[in-house]
Structures are given as structure tokens and as C-alpha cells.
Amino acid sequence: MKLTLNLDGKEKTYTWSRPKGKLIRDVMALKSSINLDDIQQDDLDKIVTFVADEVFCKQFTMDDVYNGLYYDEILVKMFDIIAIIANGTAEKATPKNV
Numbered sequence: 001m002k003l004t005l006n007l008d009g010k011e012k013t014y015t016w017s018r019p020k021g022k023l024i025r026d027v028m029a030l031k032s033s034i035n036l037d038d039i040q041q042d043d044l045d046k047i048v049t050f051v052a053d054e055v056f057c058k059q060f061t062m063d064d065v066y067n068g069l070y071y072d073e074i075l076v077k078m079f080d081i082i083a084i085i086a087n088g089t090a091e092k093a094t095p096k097n098v
Contacts, residue, residue, distance in 0.1 A: 001084060003051075003077065005060060005068025012068075014059045019085050026054060027085045039075070047078045055081060 004013045030050055034043045048062045060068075069077060 001081065003056065005064055007064055007068045014056050016056050023054060023085055027082055031082070051078055051081050055085070
């Protein structure tokens with residue numbers, strides 16, 4: 001899985017490896033702690049921080065996501081990543097900044 005952020009006028013692509021079982025448990029806990037029908041600012045911060053810190057192993061920050069994606073991409077991309085983990089469809093990749 002890859003995530004491309006536009007930071008300082010340059011596209012940076014980040015990849016992540018196949019998730020371990022604990023990450024799936026953490027995704028389940030995250031999903032149960034958020035009202036998906038009424039996402040609030042704190043919920044969005046939780047999701048973005050989880051993706052940055054847990055999924056992509058702190059290769060970038062929450063602020064990088066907010067600054068590197070357009071407003072209409074943030075929820076879509078974050079939910080896509082969460083769904084891939086929850087559904088067990090992650091492909092193997094090497095975590096690195098390309």
C-alpha cells in the first residue's frame with residue numbers, strides 16, 4: 001500500500017508492509033471508538049494519527065497528512081487504508097520513503 005503526499009511542492013510516496021495481527025485489533029478498536037456517521041475533529045485527528053504512527057510507522061506526521069492532501073482526499077484515503085487492514089487485503093511492501 002502506498003500513500004503519496006504533496007509536501008513542500010514535492011510528491012513523496014510512502015509505503016508500508018503487510019500488517020501484523022495487532023494492527024488489525026487496533027483498527028477494530030479505532031473503528032468502535034468513532035461515530036462514522038458524525039466524524040468530529042478529534043475523530044479525524046485520531047484516524048490520521050493512527051495511520052501515520054501505527055500503519056506507516058511514523059514515516060510522516062499528522063500535520064504532513066493535513067498539509068499533503070487536499071481536503072476532499074483525506075477521509076477517502078484514510079478510510080481506504082483502514083478498510084484494507086480490516087479486510088485483510090494488504091499486499092506486501094517494504095516500508096520506506098520512495
